[in-house]
Amino acid sequence: xxxxxxxxxxxxxxxxxxxxxxxxxxxxxxxxxxxxxxxxxxxxxxxxxxxxxxxxxxxxxxxxxxxxxxxxxxxxxxxxxxxxxxxxxxxxxxxxxxxxxxxxxxxxxxxxxxxxxxxxxxxxxxxxxxxxxxxxxxxxxxxxxxxxxxxxxxxxxxxxxxxxxxxxxxxxxxxxxxxxxxxxxxxxxxxxxxxxxxxxxxxxxxxxxxxxxxxxxxxxxxxxxxxxxxxxxxxxxxxxxxxxxxxxxxxxxxxxxxxxxxxxxxxxxxxxxxxxxxxxxxxxxxxxxxxxxxxxxxxxxxxxxxxxxxxxxxxxxxxxxxxxxxxxxxxxxxxxxxxxxxxxxxxxxxxxxxxxxxxxxxxxxxxxxxxxxxxxxxxxxxxxxxxxxxxxxxxxxxxxxxxxxxxxxxxxxxxxxxxxxxxxxxxxxxxxxxxxxxxxxxxxxxxxxxxxxxxxxxxxxxxxxxxx
Amino acid sequence: xxxxxxxxxxxxxxxxxxxxxxxxxxxxxxxxxxxxxxxxxxxxxxxxxxxxxxxxxxxxxxxxxxxxxxxxxxxxxxxxxxxxxxxxxxxxxxxxxxxxxxxxxxxxxxxxxxxxxxxxxxxxxxxxxxxxxxxxxxxxxxxxxxxxxxxxxxxxxxxxxxxxxxxxxxxxxxxxxxxxxxxxxxxxxxxxxxxxxxxxxxxxxxxxxxxxxxxxxxxxxxxxxxxxxxxxxxxxxxxxxx
Numbered sequence: 001x002x003x004x005x006x007x008x009x010x011x012x013x014x015x016x017x018x019x020x021x022x023x024x025x026x027x028x029x030x031x032x033x034x035x036x037x038x039x040x041x042x043x044x045x046x047x048x049x050x051x052x053x054x055x056x057x058x059x060x061x062x063x064x065x066x067x068x069x070x071x072x073x074x075x076x077x078x079x080x081x082x083x084x085x086x087x088x089x090x091x092x093x094x095x096x097x098x099x100x101x102x103x104x105x106x107x108x109x110x111x112x113x114x115x116x117x118x119x120x121x122x123x124x125x126x127x128x129x130x131x132x133x134x135x136x137x138x139x140x141x142x143x144x145x146x147x148x149x150x151x152x153x154x155x156x157x158x159x160x161x162x163x164x165x166x167x168x169x170x171x172x173x174x175x176x177x178x179x180x181x182x183x184x185x186x187x188x189x190x191x192x193x194x195x196x197x198x199x200x201x202x203x204x205x206x207x208x209x210x211x212x213x214x215x216x217x218x219x220x221x222x223x224x225x226x227x228x229x230x231x232x233x234x235x236x237x238x239x240x241x242x243x244x245x246x247x248x249x250x251x252x253x254x255x256x257x258x259x260x261x262x263x264x265x266x267x268x269x270x271x272x273x274x275x276x277x278x279x280x281x282x283x284x285x286x287x288x289x290x291x292x293x294x295x296x297x298x299x300x301x302x303x304x305x306x307x308x309x310x311x312x313x314x315x316x317x318x319x320x321x322x323x324x325x326x327x328x329x330x331x332x333x334x335x336x337x338x339x340x341x342x343x344x345x346x347x348x349x350x351x352x353x354x355x356x357x358x359x360x361x362x363x364x365x366x367x368x369x370x371x372x373x374x375x376x377x378x379x380x381x382x383x384x385x386x387x388x389x390x391x392x393x394x395x396x397x398x399x400x401x402x403x404x405x406x407x408x409x410x411x412x413x414x415x416x417x418x419x420x421x422x423x424x425x426x427x428x429x430x431x432x433x434x435x436x437x438x439x440x441x442x443x444x445x446x447x448x449x450x451x452x453x454x455x456x457x458x459x460x461x462x463x464x465x466x467x468x
Numbered sequence: 469x470x471x472x473x474x475x476x477x478x479x480x481x482x483x484x485x486x487x488x489x490x491x492x493x494x495x496x497x498x499x500x501x502x503x504x505x506x507x508x509x510x511x512x513x514x515x516x517x518x519x520x521x522x523x524x525x526x527x528x529x530x531x532x533x534x535x536x537x538x539x540x541x542x543x544x545x546x547x548x549x550x551x552x553x554x555x556x557x558x559x560x561x562x563x564x565x566x567x568x569x570x571x572x573x574x575x576x577x578x579x580x581x582x583x584x585x586x587x588x589x590x591x592x593x594x595x596x597x598x599x600x601x602x603x604x605x606x607x608x609x610x611x612x613x614x615x616x617x618x619x620x621x622x623x624x625x626x627x628x629x630x631x632x633x634x635x636x637x638x639x640x641x642x643x644x645x646x647x648x649x650x651x652x653x654x655x656x657x658x659x660x661x662x663x664x665x666x667x668x669x670x671x672x673x674x675x676x677x678x679x680x681x682x683x684x685x686x687x688x689x690x691x692x693x694x695x696x697x698x699x700x701x702x703x704x705x706x707x708x709x710x
Contacts, residue, residue: 326660386520444651
């Protein structure tokens with residue numbers, strides 16, 4: 001299913017009307033937030049961790065070229081290979097060439113939003129290579145041919161009944177909605193795939209420049225198997241995932257799981273520095289690191305939007321966002337949803353395609369408050385709105401409305417004349433007592449009456465009161 | 469002490485009694501109140517929609533109107549106050565306006581913050597014999613970090629029973645142009661807000677921003693619920709005599 005951010009409004013309307021979907025989102029997001037809150041209560045230094053993470057990310061992004069070069073150098077020294085991809089197409093083509101070179105028939109993939117962003121799976125599948133998502137959530141959305149609906153919980157929108165029906169249909173097992181049984185069914189299929197796959201593809205949560213180590217966090221053990229069992233391991237990272245030093249890692253290994261799932265630690269943390277070395281019993285023969293740009297270096301040039309590159313993809317801003325909670329991830333029409341998605345998608349895909357997204361926020365600021373690396377998300381949305389207007393991509397009606405608004409506001413004579421005129425007009429048409437009809441407002445809510453007298457008019461009386 | 473009133477355009481047009489109450493409160497506290505008649509709008513609607521050029525015109529105008537000799541500028545809206553205090557520096561870059569900008573910013577206060585943190589007043593001696601709950605307006609809470617002052621003022625109201633609602637800090641769904649660009653989402657947010665208000669059993673919902681109150685009152689009346697909305701200034705100034 002191909003979704004586009006252009007249709008945000010349409011999807012929002014559809015999804016708001018879907019009671020089951022809204023219930024699933026409400027349940028999942030409030031559960032995640034509650035767990036996060038509980039675990040953070042035990043971490044008195046939480047705010048200090050956030051500040052520290054922000055400082056590390058700032059330092060990294062400000063010197064990104066140097067850290068990326070160091071990372072490349074170290075990976076190569078360790079025996080790995082590095083491929084720089086300017087866009088998703090280039091990255092996917094490189095992986096396809098590798099797959100052909102090693103005569104790969106089956107690929108096991110662990111969770112990676114970057115590969116989703118690249119559109120990798122369809123490229124490989126068109127070449128008749130079987131691609132199997134091994135993260136349970138990703139496996140579910142692969143079977144249902146959907147996009148992930150959440151950065152860290154791809155099948156968040158699905159109830160267990162729906163997963164039960166999906167598995168019965170696609171895996172041919174008897175229907176069950178018992179999570180343990182569904183897990184066991186997926187596990188049975190996936191185990192076989194791990195054994196035969198010639199290539200494993202993973203994402204990267206952090207890449208340590210000084211050691212050339214990539215770090216992958218997960219809970220299911222599937223990333224460990226995907227990166228360790230097949231002959232070839234390809235790790236894919238957005239170029240912002242680098243961090244300078246090994247000692248920078250602990251702060252992120254705390255912040256990420258606590259923010260996303262409310263865990264103190266994920267079940268598995270894999271640190272991979274090299275392919276199998278002589279004398280080692282296991283591990284892949286080849287290790288390739290694909291470093292993806294896909295619009296990111298353009299963001300670097302904009303000092304204000306640069307902060308968006310600090311994102312560690314925890315998904316907390318999605319969980320807390322009152323808009324995301326109600327319309328769900330697919331409404332954003334893009335791999336990255338929620339508040340951070342509304343920042344990233346226009347930056348990655350271009351403003352024209354995604355110009356609705358910066359406006360899809362009440363600017364309540366809950367996202368910025370929850371962000372573990374302190375990205376000022378809602379203010380970035382404001383700056384994107386300015387870009388939409390500056391680049392003349394806003395609807396003309398809105399521009400006209402602003403001109404009228406400015407006309408009435410920049411001269412208090414016009415302002416006062418206007419408010420008198422409005423009242424006189426309403427009195428004349430006999431509508432004085434009736435509520436105003438305001439397009440976009442009164443379809444769903446009531447609008448207040450104009451006050452009989454404005455404060456400006458009343459002030460004249462108040463002034464007299466004072467002098468009496 | 470002399471205070472200039474900064475009355476948001478929304479209050480001027482739809483909720484003037486909020487301004488009137490504010491005047492009564494300040495006068496009761498012995499403050500001389502002044503209202504610059506030329507004021508219109510701080511420019512927030514344009515700013516939040518991305519029209520910075522238009523905003524700049526209104527910001528410059530605002531600075532001219534309010535750059536007068538009063539000690540403070542007091543506003544009954546967290547949202548409009550944050551426009552001046554937080555966002556004007558983003559808009560007004562002209563060095564020749566820097567002094568005026570800083571003077572206006574430093575003197576501008578949201579009214580509950582002004583009462584509690586500038587004047588040190590928490591008890592206005594008013595009586596309001598109802599059960600009430602308080603909604604944290606987003607800009608008041610997250611741009612200005614004002615959480616306790618309104619609660620302190622409410623707790624000192626005689627005969628009022630104050631109950632906190634669940635998620636008092638979650639957005640009512642107004643969001644300025646958001647409310648008309650995405651009315652269905654905006655209203656869905658408001659309906660959920662209202663369900664947490666209903667759970668408290670409160671007769672009145674109190675907030676410090678007329679825009680949130682307009683949104684919540686609009687949904688309450690459409691849903692046919694009897695809960696009333698009231699601005700904190702009205703609650704505190706309502707039964708005062710000037």
